[in-house]
Amino acid sequence: MAVTMNDVARAAGVSLKTVSNVLNNYEFIRPATRQKVLDAIAELGYEANLTARSLRSGKSRMLGLVVSDLSVPYYAELASKLMTAAAARDYRVVVEQSAATRTSELTALQGSLSQLTDGLLFTPLVLDADAVAAARRGTKPLVMLGEHIDDPRFDQVTMKNVGAAKAMTAHLLAGGRRRIAVIGASPGDRAGSPGLRLTGYREALAEAGLDFDPALIVPAEWRRDGGASAVARLLKGGQPFDAVFGLNDALALGAMHELLLRGVRVPEGAAVAGFDDIDEARFSSPSLTTVAPGMNEIAERSVQLLIDRIEGSEKAAFGVHVEAEFELRIRASAPAGGVSQLPQTGTSTASAAEGKVDP
Amino acid sequence: MAVTMNDVARAAGVSLKTVSNVLNNYEFIRPATRQKVLDAIAELGYEANLTARSLRSGKSRMLGLVVSDLSVPYYAELASKLMTAAAARDYRVVVEQSAATRTSELTALQGSLSQLTDGLLFTPLVLDADAVAAARRGTKPLVMLGEHIDDPRFDQVTMKNVGAAKAMTAHLLAGGRRRIAVIGASPGDRAGSPGLRLTGYREALAEAGLDFDPALIVPAEWRRDGGASAVARLLKGGQPFDAVFGLNDALALGAMHELLLRGVRVPEGAAVAGFDDIDEARFSSPSLTTVAPGMNEIAERSVQLLIDRIEGSEKAAFGVHVEAEFELRIRASAPAGGVSQLPQTGTSTASAAEGKVDP
């Protein structure tokens, strides 16, 4: 059916192996021979059979990506950028959804995804470091994304959670906010994305000489509805607050939705800040102040690191850890400047506040 | 390195081919033999080499999905559901981003994605039917998603664009709106998603005995910023309007953002409606009235149709066309009931309006 190397070899009057050598840029081939082969390839429209190549060579030039749910905007944007980064290096990305369950995270690490690909980009949500290490014994390269696991055994690309959360909290404090509710963590969290971001929050409070109030820390599923119901609980609890820091944008957007619904103005009644800078954050009403965690850098670095491992050019015996740089995106939901400077009347997205929006 | 069929055969004391037969559920194998083989498989932890299987059998149990950009929420949600539907049938989905350019759509149709997979789910944005037909001559099954192409040669799964847009327009009319701006189409569009949805709009106007005013039709890129700038132009143009119908949710959300920014209340000043029912629509402020186009049905049906073609169980010589059922999701941005019933004061998401939100 399809054109094979054999057909090309016959057409060019050389051996099959010479065609292979041309395709693999083998050094010692006379220019004339190379040209004959290339002409035959062009004439017949030959394309290498990737499956056969993969069987023989043991490499597929495919990377696996494991995320819990591709419809979550953060993961969708990450996947998109990872695919672009991989494509630029002539690799393809195959995505698998783990639904954040233990069994499917394990299947992703050990099952057919792992077999089909040359290495994995893995966003663990439930497995711990030992479970991953056990599951991956003697298998292909693995780069961890996110911070659920932080272990020197693994290569890892992450964001500056503590620093970014601290900077965002400092921004809210600089705006005159004194009772900043945090949505998406438990007061005792120290590790993982919730714990690290909460740590940054605590550090900023401490530097400002403010006490940490556990009553302001509201656990929630990291989804829009989680943010909404957390705000509902917060309001019902009667704790006063003047700002809400959603530990990701979905939480923050859900929280903002609920605040507005209940007549709390944003940012006049309560400022709202998020984390991730998903595209949606620029276009919410009011637009969302958030942390841009350097997703481009994360995508580029993690793909590069994984490919370096696959191709053997990264030789570090220990896990390489990369932290991407972050930036604050100050928008209308928590503008710069003190509370007193905010307009006390007008619609919720008054132009004085919106004027601070970044481009 | 890895355990092969040969190892299993030796351990079970049968021929390699018998192991293959067991794995492929060949009929004539004694239960005792089958059990021996299964025991050996379990003991050695054998897993079939998918690459070798794929080379030999010509099937990979992978489906290709081509979308322009996976970070667009609609495509991300679609991809997620398609993956789930495929996984339930023991197929995997490989996504490729086409960036909506002619060359990359062609590469997706003919290049390595097509070679690696057993069939393609394709969302064309620039290629026309003839170009696709030419590119796919004599290749693997292809199912079209979306309505950019509508051609009897192709299998296609789509949504009820005309009917849904008509129903949504009728809903806005029933709410007392009389000058409904449409964002994301040109007045003359007849085909493709913009044209079909615009047709539905015109039909609803006609049934209500209203004239079609081309000045209310504003072209825009189908993104949030496109919706925002379209509203800016609309307002600058001075055309009065009392509702905005964004032809997808991104447009509608961008439009709503811009309206609120400029002090137009939603829905009091202008109702806003969208199309797609992405997750975000439920949590915008105010929540977005939109069309749920039956994405679950689209995902299930298109995966099933493609697999039926691959496995030969769908034999129709002509293209099979499937239309998913839609539903209106009436939320706060364009609630049910007449304009006069809306509260004339209070915050933009007054509870009277929000009370109509579906669960």
Added chain:
DNA sequence: CCCGCATTCTGCAACGATGTAGCTGAGAGG
């Protein structure tokens, strides 16, 4: 008692590429 057929299993070739080894001829060196 033998034939025919269903059942159960085996062996070989093949899918389309790459790795390894080896062959050939030309030029360098003695």
Added chain:
DNA sequence: CCTCTCAGCTACATCGTTGCAGAATGCGGG
């Protein structure tokens, strides 16, 4: 003039599986 080296090519085995052909066994029917 003979050996040695190495560029440039060919031949064969191999990756791990499945398709095809066929061998061996048992059983029922004529």
